[in-house]
Amino acid sequence: MALDRSETLNSLGFPKPPSETRVVVAMSGGVDSSVVAAELAREGYDVIGVTLQLYDHGAALAKKGACCAGIDIHDARRVAEEMGFPHYVLDYENIFRDAVIDEFADSYLAGATPVPCIRCNERVKFKDLLETARDLDADCMATGHYIQRKMGVNGAELHMAADQARDQSYFLFSTTPEQLSYLRFPLGHLESKAETRALAQKHGLTVADKPDSQDICFVPDGNYASVIEKLRPGAADPGEIVHADGRVLGAHKGVIHYTIGQRRGLGIGGLDEPLYVVKLDVDAKQVVVGPKDMLATRQVPVREINWLGDAPLTSQPEWHVSVRVRSTRPPAEAVIRPLSDTDATVELLSPEEGVSPGQACVFYETGGSRVLGGGWIWRGY
Structure with missing residues (x-):
């Protein structure tokens, strides 16, 4: 699982022994983050596990496969006890509601199809939790996301996971260069989820066979509309x-x-x-x-762009890239035409169906694995 090593750097990229390197691991209670924490502890790092309690209501408490509530918090705590490192639970319910759930409800009511997992990473996990990791004097923060962080000539770069079936780059496009310099993704180079579960079994973790989460965490039964009606009565x-x-x-x-x-x-x-x-x-x-042909779209307006390219977005009139307009779609060829540092029109070379406001449009290096950023689709054509 270790990253590429050299004579002077440890597996997390620091020029000191693992025992002198403190790493905060964001633990959701699932197998992925549990394996990250267990492997780093085995390598001798000064590991601190942190779990965010993001919500605590209804069926979510007893549902396996959600995250950050109820049984999953207990699972994360148990892994920390098994591996012998400290674990903390932080109450982020109010922050999560203000930063993620309220916008999700308002976007849905406005006819959009929001992706709250992206906002959670952007506004909670990679913002407030990252600051908590700094407050704990950690050298870095590690997560169980399937994405790769590679060093380029201009610093840390974001790349798709080696396992395309598990790649989570669509949900992490808004990671900033500053955040990326502090984050580590130790699972990104693994070829399959089977390798992750094998590592969990090697450590004897009780979560080794735990199912993956499928739904949005605060919508445990997949019924989005019922959640919106509870959050916005009369909607x-x-x-x-x-x-x-x-x-x-x-x-x-x-x-x-x-x-x-x-x-x-x-x-x-x-x-x-x-x-x-x-x-x-x-x-x-x-x-x-x-009819179905009315769903076909070539022109996609994008705003709130987080650009991760080496040169500024506006340094040239157009960029030939690949883009994803849904998490389940493979990258497709496109041209980005910047309107400002944070706004652009994306032209898809082949029409896509079902492009929806509220979804993300994520940019990739054509023919490569590098993530060049992305933004939010804000109206349909």
Whole structure:
């Protein structure tokens, strides 16, 4: 698991013995971060485990596969006890609600499809928790994310994980150069999740066979709309399902129950053509549907860009890159045309379907693994 070694640097890149290198490990209670902590402890590092309690409500308490609440906190504490390093639980519920959950609810109500995991990394884990690690005099902070940090001519670079099936670069595009200089991702070079579980079994960790989390952590049953209704009572106003040509096809119980590209569950059967959600008009309380070709998009407006390239984003009129417009899509060729340091228009060389406001557009070096940053899609065409 160790990073590339040299005669003068330890496996985390510091010119001193592991025993003199303090590392805070962000522990969610899952197998990935548990293995990171256990491996670093075995290598002799001065490890401190920290778990953030981000929420503590309802079914999340008893659900395996969520993170940062209930049973997962106990799992993280047990790993620390097994491996013999200190572990702390920090109450970040208010910070998490203010920085992540409230925006998630408001974005959903505005017809967007938000990605709260990105905001959590950006605003909580790599901001407040990172500062806590500094306060603990740690030399660095390590996480269980599947992404690689490599040293380039201009400092630390972000690269996709070796295991493309586990790559989490889409969710980490907003990591800043300053944060990247302090962070370490010891699992990023592993070829498969099986290697991670084998390491957990080698250490005898009780979480070795724990299932991976699948849902957004504070939506343990995958029902986003029900969470929005609890957070914003009265949010599910009924309205019309309208064809793009203006025909009223039916009624809905709230725009929050639909997403761009959705086909199933529209309740408008009996039509000759398959229809998809092509637009959510929150002001008119309309779900607009149309044929599949209406989902195809080439022009994608992006804002709040975090640029990780060597030269400034605005140093040239366009950048030929690859981009992801959804976490589940492979990178596709595109051209970035900067409008400012934080705004740009991205042109996809081949149209993509289901591009949705609230999703991220992440930039990659064409033909390579380097992450060049990314931004937020803020309106559809």
